[in-house]
Amino acid sequence: MQMILNFNQVGMNDVEKVGGKNASLGEMIQHLAKADVLVPGGFATTAESFFHFLQTNNLQTKINDLLAALDVDDVNALREAGSTIRHWVLDADFPEDFEQAITTHYQTLCDEAGVADLAVAVRSSATAEDLPEASFAGQQETYLNVSGIADVLVAVKKVFASLYNDRAISYRVHQGFAHADVALSAGIQRMVRSDCGASGVMFTVDTESGFSDVVFITASYGLGEMVVQGAVNPDEFYVHKPTLAKGKPAVIKRNVGSKKIKMIYSESGDEPVTQVAVESHEQQLFSLTDEEVMQLARYAVLIETHYERPMDIEWGRDGIDGKLYILQARPETVTSQQSAQVLERFILGEKSDVIVTGRSIGQRIGAGRAKVIASLDQMDEIAQGDVLVTDMTDPDWEPIMKRASAIVTNRGGRTCHAAIIAREMGIPAVVGCNDATALITHGTEVTVSCAEGETGKVYQGILPFDIHKAKLDAMPNAPIKIMMNVGNPDRAFDFQKLPNAGVGLARLEFVINRMIGFHPNALLHPDLVDEDVRAQIQTKTAAYGKPRDFYVKRLAEGMATLAASFYPKPVIIRFSDFKSNEYSNLIGGKSFEPHEENPMLGFRGASRYAAADFKDCFAMECEAVKIVREQMDLTNLEVMVPFVRTTMEAQRVIEVLKANGLERGKHGLRVIMMCEIPSNALLAEDFLQYFDGFSIGSNDLTQLTLGLDRDSGLVAEAFDERDPAVKQLLTLAIEACKRQGKYIGICGQGPSDHPDLAKWLAEKGIDSVSLNPDTVVETWLMLARG
Numbered sequence: 001m002q003m004i005l006n007f008n009q010v011g012m013n014d015v016e017k018v019g020g021k022n023a024s025l026g027e028m029i030q031h032l033a034k035a036d037v038l039v040p041g042g043f044a045t046t047a048e049s050f051f052h053f054l055q056t057n058n059l060q061t062k063i064n065d066l067l068a069a070l071d072v073d074d075v076n077a078l079r080e081a082g083s084t085i086r087h088w089v090l091d092a093d094f095p096e097d098f099e100q101a102i103t104t105h106y107q108t109l110c111d112e113a114g115v116a117d118l119a120v121a122v123r124s125s126a127t128a129e130d131l132p133e134a135s136f137a138g139q140q141e142t143y144l145n146v147s148g149i150a151d152v153l154v155a156v157k158k159v160f161a162s163l164y165n166d167r168a169i170s171y172r173v174h175q176g177f178a179h180a181d182v183a184l185s186a187g188i189q190r191m192v193r194s195d196c197g198a199s200g201v202m203f204t205v206d207t208e209s210g211f212s213d214v215v216f217i218t219a220s221y222g223l224g225e226m227v228v229q230g231a232v233n234p235d236e237f238y239v240h241k242p243t244l245a246k247g248k249p250a251v252i253k254r255n256v257g258s259k260k261i262k263m264i265y266s267e268s269g270d271e272p273v274t275q276v277a278v279e280s281h282e283q284q285l286f287s288l289t290d291e292e293v294m295q296l297a298r299y300a301v302l303i304e305t306h307y308e309r310p311m312d313i314e315w316g317r318d319g320i321d322g323k324l325y326i327l328q329a330r331p332e333t334v335t336s337q338q339s340a341q342v343l344e345r346f347i348l349g350e351k352s353d354v355i356v357t358g359r360s361i362g363q364r365i366g367a368g369r370a371k372v373i374a375s376l377d378q379m380d381e382i383a384q385g386d387v388l389v390t391d392m393t394d395p396d397w398e399p400i401m402k403r404a405s406a407i408v409t410n411r412g413g414r415t416c417h418a419a420i421i422a423r424e425m426g427i428p429a430v431v432g433c434n435d436a437t438a439l440i441t442h443g444t445e446v447t448v449s450c451a452e453g454e455t456g457k458v459y460q461g462i463l464p465f466d467i468h469k470a471k472l473d474a475m476p477n478a479p480i481k482i483m484m485n486v487g488n489p490d491r492a493f494d495f496q497k498l499p500n501a502g503v504g505l506a507r508l509e510f511v512i513n514r515m516i517g518f519h520p521n522a523l524l525h526p527d528l529v530d531e532d533v534r535a536q537i538q539t540k541t542a543a544y545g546k547p548r549d550f551y552v553k554r555l556a557e558g559m560a561t562l563a564a565s566f567y568p569k570p571v572i573i574r575f576s577d578f579k580s581n582e583y584s585n586l587i588g589g590k591s592f593e594p595h596e597e598n599p600m601l602g603f604r605g606a607s608r609y610a611a612a613d614f615k616d617c618f619a620m621e622c623e624a625v626k627i628v629r630e631q632m633d634l635t636n637l638e639v640m641v642p643f644v645r646t647t648m649e650a651q652r653v654i655e656v657l658k659a660n661g662l663e664r665g666k667h668g669l670r671v672i673m674m675c676e677i678p679s680n681a682l683l684a685e686d687f688l689q690y691f692d693g694f695s696i697g698s699n700d701l702t703q704l705t706l707g708l709d710r711d712s713g714l715v716a717e718a719f720d721e722r723d724p725a726v727k728q729l730l731t732l733a734i735e736a737c738k739r740q741g742k743y744i745g746i747c748g749q750g751p752s753d754h755p756d757l758a759k760w761l762a763e764k765g766i767d768s769v770s771l772n773p774d775t776v777v778e779t780w781l782m783l784a785r786g
Helices: 012-031 047-056 060-068 075-091 096-113 149-164 166-175 225-229 241-245 290-307 376-381 395-401 417-425 489-495 508-516 520-524 531-544 547-566 580-584 615-631 647-659 678-682 698-706 724-740 755-763 773-785
Strands: 004-006 042-045 120-126 142-146 184-190 198-203 214-221 235-240 251-255 261-265 273-277 311-317 324-331 342-348 354-361 365-372 387-390 406-409 429-431 445-449 455-460 465-471 481-485 503-507 571-574 637-641 671-675 693-696 743-746 768-771
Touching (some): 004 012, 012 120, 012 184, 012 290, 042 096, 047 096, 047 184, 060 075, 075 149, 075 166, 075 376, 075 395, 142 149, 149 166, 166 395, 214 225, 214 241, 225 261, 235 241, 235 547, 251 547, 290 324, 342 773, 354 406, 354 417, 365 406, 376 395, 395 417, 481 773, 489 508, 489 547, 503 508, 503 768, 508 547, 520 531, 520 615, 531 547, 547 571, 547 615, 615 637, 615 647, 647 671, 671 678, 678 724, 755 768, 755 773
Parallel strands (some): 387 406, 406 429, 481 768, 503 571, 571 637, 671 693
Antiparallel strands (some): 004 042, 042 184, 120 142, 120 184, 198 214, 198 311, 214 235, 235 251, 261 273, 311 324, 342 465, 354 429, 354 455, 445 455
């Protein structure tokens, strides 16, 4: 009998011997060490030794008989049976030969490390675990900072007993695994000192959309259990794989997590690990550098390439040697199994007051009666279809989570336990809300929406919603290019799945509003704003160093996310076109914006870019574009200038762009102009001297042609992009671009609202129509039919 196998003796063909987790560790040690992927060494007890232990203590038949008679949906009966079996296992003795084998191998680890009582992690690895179709993540226990053979033996027995945790018993039944066929292998692995470093989880796909061109990394201070359990809101990073492969800076997106606590080694002898608060200034910083993030992403890509499937990976940064280690790797089991041929989108019909917000999980909507649950003692209060609201969940909660229509937690990030289970069950979850249990009233009806981007929202009452399904497997050819209007970078990974020829309009205002929040001048001149605004600036920008760097880098992240999502298709980003009243509403904005009676026709668009009190703000926009195009090499990003009133203004803005390092034709840069003022169409030939084409903004063009305020309900009925006067101007713009061989598209609302207008534009020879995402498939099919 082989009771123990070293990790370097096993691989993925040995799952039946040492379980999925340990087999994967051995696989990486054997095959990825030559690629410099660092995996801590150790050894595994075998399935044979587990069954040997059960049989020696006459437990196998007793356990199987008890489980065979169990109804796992009876939560109280499940709890009682699990407790009984775990006590049987913990009270049993290890066979002498098995105990000696563990002792010998642990001593070898200590000798190799030159440490008397080496600290190890004792991890569970079930023989039905980490398969491509079932993750079993977190079903059994892990024990950290275990040192000395006596404590190692105790931890191994606890790991064995955890095969019969309530959640593990329930999960096996629901996944169709026979209890008697599943064995438990304990992995004894050298500890990585992430207690004084950092740790986290990473996926080789985006966990929400399934977008496969990114690595998604979460990170927090201390041992990784805090991230896995959802006890902290971690930092988040996205790395673009094609950019990483070029050797370019590839971190396209960053989010600072609160990281309020961390798990470290305990100084007392009672418990091996303990939780402590993180210093407030450390909470405001990123727990990883960009170079560390990209190194982890390189590891992730190597692992994914080796396993030939999307992977879920745990990692740790040793605070003593400073190196990054891979601690576990398992197949990703949710988004990778979703059909790419059917797109399902949830759309909220109406909205009410928002009670609380957090991180959005699942891109779905759920509704029901809220049940605020403090502990599992209240599990009987959760009925089928209720919304579970709690501080955080762990695998013990899974039997009652299965009853919920949605989950809301105070703590946790997008890779925490609640998020993983919600995805597996196909229900929405809003995690990391901070105060959901205080703000949501027990027993009230709520709607949980995760269909509006990265921010999940809990609304008052039961709200109506629709589910749209689109089959994408056999889209016919369209006579023109169908592009999309995508303003919110949060939705880019999701929208790229739709059939498209790129992004015809990405509004920079969305990026500024959602990812920055401050007026650019408030960041350039914090001495000119109120003290409370200065305090907000200091807190929000700390992770980026200087306030100006925060603005530039956040702009670049928003642009890079959009460009990477649709790469290598063109993504046309429109420079900021806030009106003065909209800029004033940004934090600190009232200190810098004029009051205008008619902002729609005032200080906006191109007229701002060379103005003395805004040119430094525009320079930051240009700098962000240069970072994305020249440093990250996402040259599919193109720029568009809005609201250019005169040819003199056109000439001036081109000069300003050049002065800021953005020159037409240099590095393949195209500069497009929004054609949205009647003068643009009437003098199209003259304006085109300065630009590489037009993108028609039909909203403003219609408004200014017909002389009506599109926001006024009194005259709204007269607003129609199909009016003959508007069509005449559209014809002039299209024909001028065609004569000069330049790009002509349309990005206004018109073609999204009126399919007949889209058809008329196609007949006129327009190159592309850029539509709202919810109308892309229908308009595409209509145009293809002719």
